[in-house]
Amino acid sequence: MPIGIYSAQTGMVQAQRTFEKAAESIASGINSYVNPADKYVATGLDTTIRSAKKAIENAQTGYNFTAVADSALGNVSESLQRIRELSIQASNGIYSDSQRAVIQQEINQNVEQIKQTLGQSTFNGKPTINAVTPENPNPAPVTDFMVGTDSTSIISYDPNIALDSLNFDVSTPEAAAASLAQADSMLSDIGSKRGEIGAVQSSLEGAINQQMTNIMSTTASLSDIQDTDYISAITDLKKAQFSMELMAKVMKTVMNSERYVLDLLQ
Template sequence: MVTGISSFALPRLFETQATGALDEIERVRSTLFKQTATGSRLVDAGVDAAGISIANALGAQVRSLAAGGANVQQGISLVQTAEGGLAQIEESVQRIRELSVQAANDTLTDDDRAAIQSEIDELRSQINQTANTTEFNDQPLLNGTQTDPVVVETGEAAATPTAVGLPTATTAALDLDSIDVTTTAGAQAAVATTDTALNAISAARADLGATQQGLEATGRRVEEAGINLTSALSQIQGADIAATASQTLAANLREQATLAVLSQGFANADSVRRVFQI
């Protein structure tokens, strides 16, 4: 008999201890089940509070980079849309230049030049239509309404957002509205005017090309950072399935042993003590 404890109190003491042990076994097994089901070690704060804090911070960074990567892809699409519109406008301006050179020929009659002027007027209308209808997400890109650069947020903590400058490519902005080839002098002046416009368009396309290259490089960097952070997050969160299975088996065996002792009515106190030492 245990000193200081009556023969009636001893079974009750063992029952209390066994019940506590079974509750702990069930808690451990529940945690192991969640880890196996989710593949994550961090199923609750009791497992690893510091690990959960780190994982939450890494998860926030991963989500931020994912959003930034999507922003970058949208930025690239915007730039490509603007560049495509400029390419169409450039073709029209080149055609106006060809017609201006043609109109500068003294062998043409006034009627010939008038016909050429009509085609130029149509080309100018097409240029303005392209400038007004080149849009991204309902946002005009080339008609001058977007006066501020479009900011592309990348999601990188220390990185400066990319600013996309958009040119104005209307006939007014390119000084094409003044073109009049109904005279030889006017046609000669039109050649110089179109050269200036073509230079401006070429410079704008070069700027957009450089911006696109920068965004593509940023996109690759953001993607790589996201992969690295995701890998680190996986290492922190990931459950060791083999170890979890082994721990689950041990918990089951401990439960069976505890229940076996309880079913014997605590006849052997030494057996109970050995169970609690497993």
């Protein structure tokens, strides 16, 4: 049965659509032939990837939060080390009261520096470390870091550290000895807290690595669905191009035939 002009035009339109679709897939690298079921799966995979990326950002923010706390405790340790040295010095019986008063002044300066460091140790307005002392008995709230793609993936960080009084007295050799023991106790407490912070940071790093692995595997699955099958796309492109050329010839032949019939009728 001969092909009419309408059939040829319809075939040309279909071939053009196939050609454009294949060309778009090749140019963009995105598979245009994904069926509805695969599109549903791809949407879920894309959601998982986006959520995992946000979880990584949260975990990294949590790591930065704890890094500020660890840095502050490092500075406090330096000040306490100096107080310890001065306490050892003041324990020596050769010093007069006036000389111990000079040592006391430097100790007081270090105490103020400790208070300033602890007071300024904040991240986004929240305290990263809070010294619970007889002078400051109020604890700060625990901070939770959401490090996964669901509400149960949480790593908690307690910013509180219980310390002895920040009042150091070296007015006598006996008081200086007590000040030395006090500094040692606080240094031990700070060392334990820094170890606790290190454990939290390790957990945060583990969460980051887990989500990165999740992203890589999910991205690979998504690519299997969305990425262009170049061999199939090129084959479709060539078939469409051939069909377009064929339909063009058919249309030309049909039009010439119709024109010939009209000439005869005239």
